[in-house]
Amino acid sequence: MTPALVCERLVKRYGDKTVVDRVGFHIDEGEAYGLLGPNGAGKTTTISMLVGLLRPDEGSVRVGGIDVDEDPVAAKRLIGYVPQEIALYPELTARENLRYFGRLYGLPRRELTSRIGEVLDLVGLTGRGDDKVDTYSGGMKRRTNIAVALLHRPRLLILDEPTVGVDPQSRVAILDRVEALVGEGMSLLYTSHYMEEVERVCTRVGIIDQGRVVADGTKRELVAELGGTDRVELTLDGDVTAASEKLRAVEGVSEAVVTGSSSIRLLVAGGRHLLPALLAAVGDAGAVTGVEVVEPDLEAAFLHLTGSTLRD
Amino acid sequence: MRALLVVAGHELRSRLRDGTAPLIALVAPILLATLFGLALGGDDDPPLKATIGVVDLDGGEFPASVQREALNTDELKGVLTFRQYPDEAAARSAVDGGETGAALVFPAGFSEGVGAGRGGKVSVLESPQSPLAGVVARSMVDRISALVEARTLAVRASLEAGVPADRVQLFVEENGAAGPALSLVGDPVAGGRVDLAVHYGAGMAVMFAFFVVGTTARSLLVERQNSTLDRMRAAPVPLWTALVGKSAVGFGLALFSMCATWLSSVLVFGASWGDPLGVFPLLLAHVFAATAIVMLVASRAKTDAQADGYTLGVAFVFAFLGGSIVPVYNLPEWLRGISLITPNGWVSAGLSELAGTGAGPSAVLVPIAVVTGIGVVAGTVALLGFRKGRFA
Numbered sequence: 038m039t040p041a042l043v044c045e046r047l048v049k050r051y052g053d054k055t056v057v058d059r060v061g062f063h064i065d066e067g068e069a070y071g072l073l074g075p076n077g078a079g080k081t082t083t084i085s086m087l088v089g090l091l092r093p094d095e096g097s098v099r100v101g102g103i104d105v106d107e108d109p110v111a112a113k114r115l116i117g118y119v120p121q122e123i124a125l126y127p128e129l130t131a132r133e134n135l136r137y138f139g140r141l142y143g144l145p146r147r148e149l150t151s152r153i154g155e156v157l158d159l160v161g162l163t164g165r166g167d168d169k170v171d172t173y174s175g176g177m178k179r180r181t182n183i184a185v186a187l188l189h190r191p192r193l194l195i196l197d198e199p200t201v202g203v204d205p206q207s208r209v210a211i212l213d214r215v216e217a218l219v220g221e222g223m224s225l226l227y228t229s230h231y232m233e234e235v236e237r238v239c240t241r242v243g244i245i246d247q248g249r250v251v252a253d254g255t256k257r258e259l260v261a262e263l264g265g266t267d268r269v270e271l272t273l274d275g276d277v278t279a280a281s282e283k284l285r286a287v288e289g290v291s292e293a294v295v296t297g298s299s300s301i302r303l304l305v306a307g308g309r310h311l312l313p314a315l316l317a318a319v320g321d322a323g324a325v326t327g328v329e330v331v332e333p334d335l336e337a338a339f340l341h342l343t344g345s346t347l348r349d
Numbered sequence: 350m351r352a353l354l355v356v357a358g359h360e361l362r363s364r365l366r367d368g369t370a371p372l373i374a375l376v377a378p379i380l381l382a383t384l385f386g387l388a389l390g391g392d393d394d395p396p397l398k399a400t401i402g403v404v405d406l407d408g409g410e411f412p413a414s415v416q417r418e419a420l421n422t423d424e425l426k427g428v429l430t431f432r433q434y435p436d437e438a439a440a441r442s443a444v445d446g447g448e449t450g451a452a453l454v455f456p457a458g459f460s461e462g463v464g465a466g467r468g469g470k471v472s473v474l475e476s477p478q479s480p481l482a483g484v485v486a487r488s489m490v491d492r493i494s495a496l497v498e499a500r501t502l503a504v505r506a507s508l509e510a511g512v513p514a515d516r517v518q519l520f521v522e523e524n525g526a527a528g529p530a531l532s533l534v535g536d537p538v539a540g541g542r543v544d545l546a547v548h549y550g551a552g553m554a555v556m557f558a559f560f561v562v563g564t565t566a567r568s569l570l571v572e573r574q575n576s577t578l579d580r581m582r583a584a585p586v587p588l589w590t591a592l593v594g595k596s597a598v599g600f601g602l603a604l605f606s607m608c609a610t611w612l613s614s615v616l617v618f619g620a621s622w623g624d625p626l627g628v629f630p631l632l633l634a635h636v637f638a639a640t641a642i643v644m645l646v647a648s649r650a651k652t653d654a655q656a657d658g659y660t661l662g663v664a665f666v667f668a669f670l671g672g673s674i675v676p677v678y679n680l681p682e683w684l685r686g687i688s689l690i691t692p693n694g695w696v697s698a699g700l701s702e703l704a705g706t707g708a709g710p711s712a713v714l715v716p717i718a719v720v721t722g723i724g725v726v727a728g729t730v731a732l733l734g735f736r737k738g739r740f741a
C-alpha cells in the first residue's frame with residue numbers, strides 16, 4: 038500500500054540558518070506518527086513544507102503517492118491540516134467558519150451541512166455551533182480548529198501542537214478524539230513537545246532537535262537504545278548548577294541537566310543501585326528533598342539523544 | 350474559479366459586515382467631493398473671476414488688441430478684468446500683494462518686432478495664491494505666442510518671396526496670415542481649469558480608490574496574523590486564490606466607489622466629467638492600478654497596522670503629487686513632471702481632457718494605457734513577491 042506520507046531530505050534555510058536540516062520520515066497508511074521536539078526544533082516549518090505552504094529548499098514530499106510540488110492541489114485534498122495557531126474567524130460562529138472552509142475544500146452544499154453537524158458532534162460542540170468563536174474557551178477553540186480539518190474526511194490528519202493553551206480536561210477530550218480517529222483508520226502526524234501526548238497517541242515517534250530528526254522508531258525501539266539506563270529526577274535546595282557538575286562526574290551517569298531552579302534530571306545506568314552514590318555526590322551543594330527513578334521513557338530517550346530536555 | 354468565488358463572497362460579506370466599507374467607499378469620498386465642490390467650485394457661479402495686470406511697454410496695436418479680443422470672448426466675458434501697470438515692478442508687487450492674480454508684460458517694441466517678422470515674447474507674472482488667473486494668463490500667452498509665430502513665419506516668407514520690407518506688414522495682414530487677431534474662444538484654459546466640482550470630485554474618487562482597496566489589503570494581513578490565510582492556502586486550491594479573490598473584492602468596491610462619487614458629482618453639481626465612454630475606462634484603469642499598487646505595498650507589510658500605514662502613505666503622496674488634492678498647476682514646476690508617475694496624475698490629465706474640452710474617448714487612450722501599464726508592473730511585482738512566500 039502507498040504510504041500516507043513520505044518526505045525525504047527536507048531542507049529549509051532562512052538566511053544562513055538551516056531551520057530544517059535533511060528531515061525525512063514516512064507514515065504508513067493508518068499509522069500514527071509523532072514528531073517530538075522542543076520549541077524551535079523545526080516542527081512547524083517541516084509541516085508547512087508537507088502541506089504545501091512553504092516550498093522546501095531541498096527534498097521532496099509525497100502524500101498518498103502524490104508529489105506535493107508537482108500536483109499540490111491533489112495532494113492537499115488528502116490532508117487535513119490543523120495549524121498550530123487557532124485559524125478561525127473570531128467574529129463568525131463555528132458553523133460559519135466550518136461552512137466557509139468546507140466550501141473552499143469543495144464540499145457540495147448539502148453534504149457540507151450534514152458534515153458540519155457530524156464534525157461538531159465529533160468534537161463535542163453540537164450545542165455551541167451557532168455561537169461566535171470569540172465567546173469560546175481556549176479548549177473549545179482548539180476543538181473547532183480541529184473540526185475544520187476533518188470536514189472533507191482527509192486520509193492524513195496533521196496536527197501541529199493541538200493542545201497548547203488548553204485546560205487538562207479539554208486536552209484529554211482532544212486526545213480521546215484523535216485516538217478514536219486513528220482507530221477508524223485515519224493516518225496521523227502529531228507534533229508536540231509534550232512527551233506524554235506523543236507516547237499516548239502515536240505508535241511511532243521521530244525525535245527532532247535543531248532541525249534534525251535524530252532518531253525514529255517505536256517507543257520501545259527508542260527506549261531500548263538507552264540500554265537499561267534509568268531517568269532520575271532529583272529535587273534539592275541549594276546550588277543546582279554546582280550539584281549537576283558533581284553528579285556528572287559520578288561513574289554511570291551519562292547526562293545531568295538542570296531542569297528548574299531546584300530540579301536536576303539524570304540518565305543513570307542501573308539507576309536504583311547508584312542512588313547512594315548520587316546522594317553522596319551532591320554533598321554540600323544542596324539538600325536533596327526528593328528522588329524519583331523513572332522507567333526508561335521518551336523523555337529519557339530525548340535526553341540521551343540530544344543532551345537536552347524537551348521543555349526549557 | 351469556484352474557490353475564487355467562495356473567497357470573494359466571504360471577503361465581500363466581511364467588508365460589508367465590519368461597516369467601514371460603506372464609509373470609506375461611499376460616505377467619505379462623496380461627502381468630501383461635495384464639500385470641496387461647494388466651497389471652491391460649483392456650476393452656477395462663474396467658474397472663476399480673474400484680474401490680470403497688463404504692463405504695456407510696447408504701446409503698439411498688439412497689446413491693445415489682445416485685451417480687446419480677450420474681453421470679447423464668450424468664455425471670459427464678465428470674468429476677466431484687466432488692470433494697467435506702468436512697469437514690471439509695479440505689476441510684480443500688485444501680483445504679490447494679491448491685488449491682481451497675474452500679469453502680462455509686453456516688452457517695448459513688441460508690435461514692431463512681430464510686424465517685422467522678428468517675433469517677440471510676452472512674459473507672465475504669477476502668484477501661487479491665484480492659480481486660476483495664472484492659468485488664464487498663461488493660456489493667453491500661449492495663444493499670443495502661436496499668433497506671433499504664425500505672423501513671424503508669414504512675414505519671413507513674404508520677405509523671402511520678395512515683398513519689400515516696408516510693405517510686408519500690410520501685405521501679410523491683407524492676405525490674412527495674421528488671421529483673426531486673437532481667439533480665446535472655446536477653451537481658454539483647457540487642461541488647467543476644469544470645473545472645480547469635477548476636479549475635486551475626481552480627486553476624491555481617485556484617492557479613495559486607494560483607501561477602499563486598502564481595507565482589503567488590511568484584511569489579508571489580518572488573515573495572515575490569524576493563520577486563516579494558512580488554512581486557505583492549505584486548501585486544495587491554487588495558492589494565489591486567497592490573494593486574487595480578495596483583491597477582486599477590493600477592485601469591485603473601489604470601482605463602485607469611484608462611480609458613485611462620479612454620479613454624485615453629476616447629480617449635486619450638474620457637472621459633467623465628459624464622455625462616459627471615456628470616463629469609465631479611465632476609472633477602471635485607475636482602480637486596476639490602485640489595486641495592484643496597494644497589494645504590492647501591503648505584501649511588504651508585516652502587520653495590518655503597517656499595511657494601513659503604507660496604504661495611507663501611498664494614497665496621500667500619490668494624491669498630492671497627482672493633483673487629486675491640489676491642482677497640478679499649483680505645484681512647483683519640477684513636481685508637475687513627477688505627477689505623471691502616479692496613476693492619479695494621468696487620470697486627472699485624462700479627465701481634464703474629457704471634461705475640459707469635451708473630447709471623445711480616443712483622447713484618453715494614452716492615459717488609460719499608461720495607468721493600466723502602471724497596474725501591470727505593480728501587479729507583476731506583487732505576484733512575484735507572493736510566489737516567494739509573501740503573505741505566507
Ligand SMILES: Nc1ncnc2c1ncn2[C@@H]1O[C@H](COP(=O)(O)OP(=O)(O)O)[C@@H](O)[C@H]1O
Pocket residue numbers: 051056074075076077078079080081082083
Ligand atoms: N520565517 C522565518 N524566518 C526566520 N526564521 C524562522 C522563520 N520561521 C521559523 N523560523 C525559525 O525556525 C526555527 C524553527 O521554528 P518552528 O518550525 O516554528 O519550530 P517548532 O514548530 O518546532 O517550535 C525557529 O528557530 C524559528 O525561529
Ligand SMILES: [Mg+2]
Pocket residue numbers: 077080081082121197198
Ligand atoms: Mg511549532
